[in-house]
Every structure is written in structure tokens, then in C-alpha cells.
Amino acid sequence: MCRLSNIVLCLLNCCTLIISLIAIFAALHVRNHGGTACQKFLQDPVLIVGIFFFVISLFGLIGSCCRLNSILYLYLIVLFLLILALMAFTIFSLLVTNKGIGQxxxxxxxxxxxxxxxxxxxxxxxxxxxxxxxxxxxxxxxxxxxxxxxxxxxxxxxxxxxxxxxxxxxxxxxxxxxxxxxxxxxxxxxxxxxxxxxxxxxxxxxxxxxxxxxxxxxxxxxxLANIRKEWRHFAIFNTCVLTVITIIYCIGCCATRNNYKHSYRYP
Structure with a gap:
């Protein structure tokens, strides 16, 4: 079980690491090779999100592959805060878009x-x-x-x-x-x-x-009508993301617990 949970966590973080690298390189390409004003407007948020998930994925990889619970604890804390933030944003987006229809x-x-x-x-x-x-x-x-x-x-x-x-x-x-x-x-x-x-x-x-x-x-x-529509769709997407992150969080908790038992059993 210890090996399995660490392997699954490692594979999941490999996927998010690759996606974050793609986002970072895409944002840097726009920054270095020009682009439209709209693309430049979007490059900073994409770059920030890419770097954030790159660092988190790196923590997850190091913690799961090397079985370092100190790193995994930090990884789980950040994931927990991310879950809370996504939940808060989903609720907030639904509240601020509850008004506004076309005439x-x-x-x-x-x-x-x-x-x-x-x-x-x-x-x-x-x-x-x-x-x-x-x-x-x-x-x-x-x-x-x-x-x-x-x-x-x-x-x-x-x-x-x-x-x-x-x-x-x-x-x-x-x-x-x-x-x-x-x-x-x-x-x-x-x-x-x-x-x-x-x-x-x-x-x-x-x-x-x-x-x-x-x-x-x-x-x-x-x-704003378009944003209202997109944010409502994004709330559904956010729910799916929350589900995935919660599963990863649970796997991380399992890996941390099993790593502790393993190290305690075999000092």
C-alpha cells in the first residue's frame, strides 16, 4: 500500500508538472515574441498559475518519490488551502452573477x-x-x-x-x-x-x-453577460477540479500515513 499510494501520487504530479510547464513556456513565448494586446493581457495570469502548479507538483514528486513526509506535509497544506480557495471562489462567483439578464x-x-x-x-x-x-x-x-x-x-x-x-x-x-x-x-x-x-x-x-x-x-x-455565463460554466468546471484535487489530497494523506508506518516499522 505504501508503494502503491506513492506511485499514484508520483504519476499524478508528473501530469500536473507537464501541464504547468506547457503553461509557463506558452506565457514566456508570448512575452518574448510579442503577441496581441489580448494575449499579453492573459500571459501574466497564465504564467503565475503555471509557476504555482509547477512548484506544488515538484513538492509532490519529491515527497512521494523520496518518501519525505516533511515535504508531503507542506504539499498537503498547500492543497488543503487550494481546496478552500476554490470552494470560496465558486461560491463567490455564483453570488456575484446571480443578477443580470438580457432585455x-x-x-x-x-x-x-x-x-x-x-x-x-x-x-x-x-x-x-x-x-x-x-x-x-x-x-x-x-x-x-x-x-x-x-x-x-x-x-x-x-x-x-x-x-x-x-x-x-x-x-x-x-x-x-x-x-x-x-x-x-x-x-x-x-x-x-x-x-x-x-x-x-x-x-x-x-x-x-x-x-x-x-x-x-x-x-x-x-x-458582463458573457462573464456571467462563463462563470456559471466555470463553477461546474471548478466542481470537477475540486473533486480531482480532493482525490489527490486523500492519496497524499494515505501516502504520508503509510510512509510514517513504514519508517516506524523499519527504522
């Missing part, structure tokens, strides 16, 4: 999104002015709106009946209540009398492809 628009196949419909935490910390500069760069890099314009060039009825994603609806076109006239998905004509509603999103809209509605509250609402 149906009459005669349209898509919904529109309002920034004020989401929790204050998401508004203040996720789409804050500081973060929005980076998020905006990511939106431009993806060419999402550019591709949408190519798909529905001049086809007004098809566009209005299309089920746009939250980001497409909020960032690639002006809000419907502005009363702008459709030319293509990302080009809208402002009436001579001006917008139908005096609203900051209507005045923020620009037909320039690098501006569009990227500075609109509706765009931030679309981003």
Missing part, C-alpha cells in the same frame, strides 16, 4: 444588455476604467465585429432576426432605442434630428471600426 427587443432576434442590471462588484472591479482599456483591446483583436459586418452586409432582415451574442449585441451596434438606421451590422446612419433618445451610448457610437460601441455601457453590459 428582449421587440421585433428583434437578439437581446440587449444594460450595465446597471449586474452586481456592483462586477461593475466596479471587472469593467472598471483601468480594466476596460485592456478588455477593449481584446475586443478589437478578436475582429468579432468585423466578421459580423461581413456576414450581414446589407441584409437588414437577416441581421435583425439573428440571435447575436451578448458581446456582438452590446459592442458591435448601437442600442435599438437610439433609432439609428441600418446600413450593415457595424455601420448605422444617425438621423438628421439626432438620436431618438439622449443617452451616452447613442453619442458614444461611431462608425469607425476601431471605436463602434466599445466605450458604451451596453458593451460593458454585454461583456
Amino acid at each position: 428582449a427587443v421587440s421585433g428583434r432576434g437578439y437581446k440587449e444588455y444594460r450595465l446597471g442590471d449586474y452586481s456592483h462588484w462586477l461593475q466596479n472591479y471587472v469593467v472598471s476604467d483601468e480594466n476596460w482599456i485592456r478588455i477593449r483591446s481584446c475586443l478589437i483583436d478578436t475582429l468579432m465585429c468585423h466578421n459580423l459586418a461581413k456576414e450581414f452586409n446589407g441584409r437588414e432582415a437577416d441581421f435583425f432576426n439573428h440571435n447575436l451574442s451578448p458581446i456582438e449585441s452590446g459592442c458591435c451596434k448601437p442600442p435599438t432605442y437610439c433609432g439609428f438606421k441600418f446600413k450593415n451590422a457595424t455601420y448605422w446612419v444617425i438621423p438628421k434630428a439626432g438620436p431618438a433618445v439622449t443617452d451616452s451610448d447613442c453619442t458614444a457610437w461611431s462608425n469607425k471600426q476601431t471605436i463602434l460601441c466599445y466605450d458604451c455601457k451596453s458593451c460593458k453590459g454585454g461583456i
Whole structure:
């Protein structure tokens, strides 16, 4: 049993070590060879997570292969704290995403999104002015709106009946209540009398492809709608990760206990 638990723990940590190395090298490659603004925005979190799991996996390998309980104890403490952190984040993500749904628009196949419909935490910390500069760069890099314009060039009825994603609806076109006239998905004509509603999103809209509605509250609402959806999916993924880490933690506890019995029996 002592040998088996150590072998299993060693194999599991070999897998996480390889994955962490891939993440580290990918982040360093982006750092050293340039990349888009969006890729640079993601490189630091990926690098930090990669280094964290590399160190933890290294502790697990040394402790299991060399049967060093002092290292395994440290490994188990970190795993236990990681389990608590994942549980806390899962609960927190569900709490801050419990509000916010799209508003149906009459005669349209898509919904529109309002920034004020989401929790204050998401508004203040996720789409804050500081973060929005980076998020905006990511939106431009993806060419999402550019591709949408190519798909529905001049086809007004098809566009209005299309089920746009939250980001497409909020960032690639002006809000419907502005009363702008459709030319293509990302080009809208402002009436001579001006917008139908005096609203900051209507005045923020620009037909320039690098501006569009990227500075609109509706765009931030679309981003938060997408985050809400992804975080809900991530909560399910987190549950699976928690299960795996808990199993590894139990195997580590078993290896530590068996190592202690083995060393006590054969001094």
C-alpha cells in the first residue's frame, strides 16, 4: 500500500508538472515574441498559475518519490488551502452573477444588455476604467465585429432576426432605442434630428471600426453577460477540479500515513 499510494501520487504530479510547464513556456513565448494586446493581457495570469502548479507538483514528486513526509506535509497544506480557495471562489462567483439578464427587443432576434442590471462588484472591479482599456483591446483583436459586418452586409432582415451574442449585441451596434438606421451590422446612419433618445451610448457610437460601441455601457453590459455565463460554466468546471484535487489530497494523506508506518516499522 505504501508503494502503491506513492506511485499514484508520483504519476499524478508528473501530469500536473507537464501541464504547468506547457503553461509557463506558452506565457514566456508570448512575452518574448510579442503577441496581441489580448494575449499579453492573459500571459501574466497564465504564467503565475503555471509557476504555482509547477512548484506544488515538484513538492509532490519529491515527497512521494523520496518518501519525505516533511515535504508531503507542506504539499498537503498547500492543497488543503487550494481546496478552500476554490470552494470560496465558486461560491463567490455564483453570488456575484446571480443578477443580470438580457432585455428582449421587440421585433428583434437578439437581446440587449444594460450595465446597471449586474452586481456592483462586477461593475466596479471587472469593467472598471483601468480594466476596460485592456478588455477593449481584446475586443478589437478578436475582429468579432468585423466578421459580423461581413456576414450581414446589407441584409437588414437577416441581421435583425439573428440571435447575436451578448458581446456582438452590446459592442458591435448601437442600442435599438437610439433609432439609428441600418446600413450593415457595424455601420448605422444617425438621423438628421439626432438620436431618438439622449443617452451616452447613442453619442458614444461611431462608425469607425476601431471605436463602434466599445466605450458604451451596453458593451460593458454585454461583456458582463458573457462573464456571467462563463462563470456559471466555470463553477461546474471548478466542481470537477475540486473533486480531482480532493482525490489527490486523500492519496497524499494515505501516502504520508503509510510512509510514517513504514519508517516506524523499519527504522
